[in-house]
Amino acid sequence: MNKPEPPPKQATRIQKKNRRAILEAALQVFSAHGFRGSTIDRIAERAGLSKPNLLYYFPSKDAFYLAVLEDTLEEWLRPLRDLDPAGDPIVEIGGYIAAKLEMSRTRPEASRLFANEILHGAPAIGEFLAGPLKALVDDKAAVIAAWIAEGRIRAIDPRHLIMMIWAVTQHYADFNVQVEAVLGDDAAPARRFKEARATVIAVVLEGLRPRH
Amino acid sequence: MNKPEPPPKQATRIQKKNRRAILEAALQVFSAHGFRGSTIDRIAERAGLSKPNLLYYFPSKDAFYLAVLEDTLEEWLRPLRDLDPAGDPIVEIGGYIAAKLEMSRTRPEASRLFANEILHGAPAIGEFLAGPLKALVDDKAAVIAAWIAEGRIRAIDPRHLIMMIWAVTQHYADFNVQVEAVLGDDAAPARRFKEARATVIAVVLEGLRPRH
DNA sequence: GCCAAACTTGACTGATTGGTCAAAATCAAC
C-alpha cells in the first residue's frame, strides 16, 4: 500500500545530518529563485548530495518545499507571540517592530520564502493563513484593542496596525535589492537597518502615542 | 545580419491590437505566476493567439517580460512624481499614501509583477532601480527634508519614510491573499481598503505632525 | 569479520516548454 517511508522508527545520525543540510539548502534555493525557478539538482548541489539521494529523504519537490515552510513558520511568528498584554504598549510594540526588523536583517531568506509563497496565492499555506495565523492575529489584535480601550494608545484598527508592521519590517528583507539600490550602497547594511529602525519606530510609535 | 524586426516602419492596425492584447495577457500571467512559472503558451491562450504568433511579435519570453515591465513602470511611479514641493506636507504625503493604496487596489497585478522581479534580485530592472528610480527618490527625499528644515513635519529620515510608504501600500496588493485570510473575507475589499487607508494615514501622518 | 539494513548513485524516462520553420491564410494597395 504505502512505500516504506525513510524514517521507519527513529531518525539515524546520518538522517538527521542530511535532512538538516537539505532543508538549509532548500531554504536558500527556494527563497532565491521561487518554487518554479528552483531545481532539485540545485538544492542537491548546495547540500553536497546527489539528486537521487535527496529524493531518498523527501518524496518530491513539493515535499521539500512544504518541509522548509513548516520548518520556518514557527520561528517567523515568535515575535508576535511574544507580544505581552501585561506590558507597556509603546514598549511592546516598539520591541515587536525591532524584533521583526532584526529578523529581516538576519534571516532574509525566510522572509523571502514566505513573500514568494503568498505573492503567488499561498497555494501551500493557504489554510494555515486562514487558520492558526488568523487566530494569532485576532488574539493580538484584541490585546491592542484593550490598550486602546484603556486610552494608552490612540484609536486605530489593530489588525491593520499589525499589517503595517509586517509590511514595513519585511520590506527590508523582501525588497532588499531595491532598498540598497535606492538608498545607495554607501551605507553599510548594519547602518541602514539602524536608520530604518529609528525611522519606523519614531513614526509608528509617535503615531500611536495618545495626545493629551 | 539582423532579422527583419516585426515593425519595419509603422505599426499596423493589427500589430497595435495584438501587441496590446499580448502585453495585457503577459501582465496577468507574469504577475500571477512569476517569470519562471509562466509559459508562452499560457500567455498566448489568454491573449487569444497561438504561441508561434506571439513569437512573431516579440522575439523571446524575455522580450515579453521586459516589454511588460517597461510598459508598467512609468504609471507605477507617477504618484511619487506628483508629490508637490509647494504643497502642504501633511496633505501631500496623505495624498501620496492614498494614491498608492488606490493603485494597489485597482492594479494589483502591476504591483505583484514588480514585487516578484525585485524579490528575485531585480535581474531585469536592476540598473533602473539604481539609476532613474534612485534619482527620483533622492529628489523627493530632498523635498521632504526641506519640509523638515522648515519645521513643518518631525525630523525623520525622508528616504526611509518613502520606503515605509511603499512597503505599507504595496503590501495590500502583493500580499492580498494573506490580508484577506487574516482579516477574514467578511469585510468586502472596498471596505478593507477604506479601513487600511484610515489606519495608515492616521498613524503615519500623526507620526509626522510636529509636537508643539 | 558478517550481514542486514541504511544509504548512495549513474543512467534512464517522460513530460514540459522555449523557440524554429516552412507553408498556409489573410490583408491591403493597385
Added chain:
DNA sequence: GTTGATTTTGACCAATCAGTCAAGTTTGGC
C-alpha cells in the same frame, strides 16, 4: 482580382527537469 507584404499556424526540435530504478557502497550491531 492580382500581387506582394503581412500575419498565422501545425509540426517539429532541443533543452530542461521531476522522478525512477536497479545496482552499488557504507554503516552498525553482533
